[in-house]
């Protein structure tokens with residue numbers, strides 16, 4: 085059974101497979117992933133450790149070749165990093181240049197894209213204001229807290245208005261309070277800019293809180309085992325939303341599927357369960 089196709093898909097992933105081969109063994113990290121993401125949609129991907137979440141994002145980002153299958157972004161097959169893509173990884177410490185200021189870090193991808201100086205300046209100012217770091221433009225990353233560094237990475241990713249933003253466990257290295265603040269910042273940015281977001285996390289509550297749809301991957305090789313539309317109101321807040329009974333029901337359903345997913349590389353028969361409210 086394949087996920088519902090929609091004509092307004094920005095991203096189409098079709099029967100995607102990835103095997104890592106070495107002399108000793110072959111790991112089937114992804115087998116037969118088919119997924120469409122609507123333009124403007126916020127989709128979270130959860131699953132047990134080693135189920136292929138990062139592999140999926142790397143292939144969608146054009147950073148890793150698939151073994152077979154297709155990734156099509158805005159009608160174009162992804163063979164290399166596409167121009168209208170933003171990426172934020174977990175390891176913000178490694179993704180920022182320590183010897184460049186915050187402003188220069190955010191500006192760098194704009195330079196590479198050949199955007200003129202005046203426009204660059206405006207985009208950097210707007211992005212830093214959007215993440216609440218206008219005052220820190222001349223600081224160096226090592227002078228900032230982990231949460232602030234991750235806000236710089238987010239500003240850098242959204243500065244050139246990507247159509248698709250890929251995020252790989254972007255908030256897992258910060259404390260709980262900062263994490264909540266960053267989640268709300270991301271939700272505001274997503275409402276403000278016309279962006280599609282594919283967000284990988286192992287945190288089920290975070291996936292339900294942020295997204296419009298949660299996709300559950302089974303253990304490596306099992307593929308998509310369930311998808312859940314998240315019918316919470318568009319405006320969400322940490323305390324109010326997380327204490328509603330609907331939030332509790334949705335997280336429990338997702339949790340039940342993630343728990344059921346085997347955590348070994350043993351093959352399981354992939355199936356798709358769509359739970360409607």
Ligand SMILES: Nc1ncnc2c1ncn2[C@@H]1O[C@H](COP(=O)(O)OP(=O)(O)OP(=O)(O)O)[C@@H](O)[C@H]1O
Nearest residue numbers: 104111113132133134135136137138139140286304
């Ligand atoms: N470069 C590689 N060479 C060989 N095997 C790899 C490589 N990268 C990943 N794998 C294997 O592929 C499978 C999927 O890995 P991946 O990192 O995509 O999973 P993940 O869901 O992101 O895991 P986690 O939640 O722990 O970050 C794992 O079994 C992993 O060991």
